[in-house]
Amino acid sequence: MTVVGLISNRDETNYRSEVSRLAGWCSDNNLSLNVEKTKEIVVDFRRAHTQHVPLTINGATVERVSSTKFLGVHITEDLSWTDNTAALAKKSQQRLYFLHKLKRARAPPPIMYTFYRGTIESILTSCITVWYGACNASCRKTLQRIVRAAEKIIGVSLPSLQDIYGTRLTRKALCIAGDPTHPSHSFFSLLPSGRRLRSLQARTSRLKDSFIHQAVRKLNSLPNLPPRPPSASGTTEL
Template sequence: MKTFKGLVLQHLRPLVCDCLDPLQFAYQADSCFTGERGEMVDTYKFLGVTLNNKLDWTDHTEALYRKGQIRLFFLRRLRSFNVCTQLLQMFYQSVVASVLFFAVVCWGGGICTGCANKLSKLVRKASSVVGMELDSVEAVTEKRMRGKLKAIMDNPSHPLYTELRQLRSTFSYRLTQPRASKRFGGSFVPSAIRLHNATAPSTSNPRRQRLVLIQPNLYYLS
């Protein structure tokens, strides 16, 4: 996706020598600064998110599932002391959900069906322990993606603000879907735009409506 590529280039150019291509440097094992050969690994944890050399989220969801099972054990132990549902829900949101849905806007739209079903199974187990229905993985992902997209569109200092502003439609509240490959189609920007367009009002822009009401003849002539 051109938007993502532009942001990567913008941050890599100051760190790379002039004789190297910034995108090619990102995949080189030799360090541009020390000249030493870096270690090649299959997975790498960056800011709490596990990345792998296949560019999918299987390793990350496996790590989340293991962490969720450990914390679900403590939730069951807490229920054994006859704790009320309100405190169980508070414990779930603070200890279990905070781990399961960390950075969900990054990986929520790109996980495979098997990984999504595994995390959903964990949420259903937690629901039975708490004694009430909890938000599913899909519901949390959609809610946080919409919230993050709205926060970006309301923040002019955000790096994606200008890019999203250029995708706005002149006649409605919808955003133009950027072209993306199958791999990047599940990333944040394409997924968030699909969710935004699914719930965007079908009416035209209010500025255009005021033009129609105030100067109808001009509108019909245009």
């Protein structure tokens, strides 16, 4: 369970009220909220950092951390993906050992390719649409070296992480743009011409490299935008 709160103008009232409502909901539904396992991470890019009062739940102080693991993705307070890259690289390199064992056992390339797709590529591309666009060049090279090592072992050409990212980004963007009920659907609004999506403004490269901005640019780079599904009123959106 995750609670996300936006603190603006140094007013933490809404954030702390949301946490209190969560604690109350757990109590009302006979659920025990383990504060010792609860972590708080504060993302703040301002030059003058504000000292936030420790968060408390039922009188116990919540531990504040600089990084945490959420659904398999390592998230840090500066939203850099170095820790996540290191974790993926370490886990993938361990799987290369078993690929070497298959090579020594003279397994045919199709078998090794299937093993690579299921045990190594699946790790390297886990939630790739979330972090790959914001990765620096060093992180991308680190992960791509593992792909090249697997290529030498198997003896066949493997899809690059950049290509996999582009394919999955397009598929995910089309899914959101075609689903009016999706929370992010409003970001994919068409211009009056109906040929391109409205570009999103971004004052920082961090925001520009985020998923939504990259997804909009990716769809605008397609030769033709896909047709929009019928709306709830039965008419087709153009």
